[in-house]
Amino acid sequence: MNGKLRAFLLFLITLIVLGAIGFALFTLRGLDGLPLIGGKTEKPAAEIPVPTEVVEPEVTEAPAETPVPEVTPEPAPEVAEPAVQPEEAVSSLAGQLSIESGTLRYRSEILGPNQGGGESGSMTLGHVYSNMGKIRVQFLNADGSAFQAPIEVDYAAENLYQEPRVADLNGDGSDELVLLLRTYEDERAVLLFAYNPDTPAYERVGIVQNDVITWSSGFDAASNQIWYRHGTRTIQYDCFELQGMRLVLVRRLEDNRLGSAEERYTEYTVAGDSLLKEQAGVSADAIDHAEWSFVNFN
Numbered sequence: 606m607n608g609k610l611r612a613f614l615l616f617l618i619t620l621i622v623l624g625a626i627g628f629a630l631f632t633l634r635g636l637d638g639l640p641l642i643g644g645k646t647e648k649p650a651a652e653i654p655v656p657t658e659v660v661e662p663e664v665t666e667a668p669a670e671t672p673v674p675e676v677t678p679e680p681a682p683e684v685a686e687p688a689v690q691p692e693e694a695v696s697s698l699a700g701q702l703s704i705e706s707g708t709l710r711y712r713s714e715i716l717g718p719n720q721g722g723g724e725s726g727s728m729t730l731g732h733v734y735s736n737m738g739k740i741r742v743q744f745l746n747a748d749g750s751a752f753q754a755p756i757e758v759d760y761a762a763e764n765l766y767q768e769p770r771v772a773d774l775n776g777d778g779s780d781e782l783v784l785l786l787r788t789y790e791d792e793r794a795v796l797l798f799a800y801n802p803d804t805p806a807y808e809r810v811g812i813v814q815n816d817v818i819t820w821s822s823g824f825d826a827a828s829n830q831i832w833y834r835h836g837t838r839t840i841q842y843d844c845f846e847l848q849g850m851r852l853v854l855v856r857r858l859e860d861n862r863l864g865s866a867e868e869r870y871t872e873y874t875v876a877g878d879s880l881l882k883e884q885a886g887v888s889a890d891a892i893d894h895a896e897w898s899f900v901n902f903n
Contacts, residue, residue, distance in 0.1 A: 774847040
């Protein structure tokens with residue numbers, strides 16, 4: 606082999622070796638991603654993250670609320686109250702009572718008719734009256750202070766008929782008060798106030814509880830009994846006695862106006878719960894007129 610050929614082959618081998626070395630170096634760089642320094646591979650320093658600027662959210666003030674204007678309600682129109690007429694006493698009576706614990710005073714008044722007029726719708730003595738009045742009875746201590754609350758009764762009375770009667774009707778040692786009223790059409794009625802030692806106070810007593818004894822009635826001072834007339838064709842005169850706090854029927858006289866004069870009257874007494882005929886179908890002459898002084902024998 607000549608010298609030229611040997612030189613060419615040597616040059617070619619050199620190029621091949623250098624190319625292989627370059628290829629190897631290129632391959633190692635691509636795999637590691639790092640340059641070779643002095644034959645050693647250094648990893649790149651860790652990247653320091655660049656701090657991201659924190660953006661504070663923009664604070665937007667809420668718009669101020671528009672104040673709601675206060676609505677002041679208009680005052681309601683004043684309603685004029687009708688003027689209340691003072692209650693005027695048509696008549697009044699006053700006096701003294703005796704009870705076991707001492708002495709009391711009483712004052713009874715019939716006040717003027719209610720204002721307004723018109724039908725009251727209240728039945729009194731079988732009639733409907735307008736302008737009902739009121740009876741007020743006060744019981745007072747001896748010094749004039751109130752002994753108890755006043756008792757008021759609605760009633761169509763024109764006036765007190767005569768002086769009241771004060772008597773111990775039931776024998777309990779305390780006086781009762783009997784008010785005699787004159788009503789319309791010359792009828793009469795009775796208000797009875799009895800002293801109840803259990804309360805102690807004065808209470809109304811009637812044939813029915815708290816009833817005004819109506820129609821034509823009155824008080825028989827001779828017997829301390831309250832009489833009560835009722836009926837039409839046959840009229841009954843009933844006499845009641847106060848026993849405790851209750852009125853009890855004790856005698857009766859019947860007047861048969863359709864019968865003959867000789868057989869017109871029948872007289873009864875009461876025994877327990879029974880009526881006993883004392884005499885039946887007799888004339889007026891057979892009746893004791895003093896005992897039945899309030900009877901119309903005509």
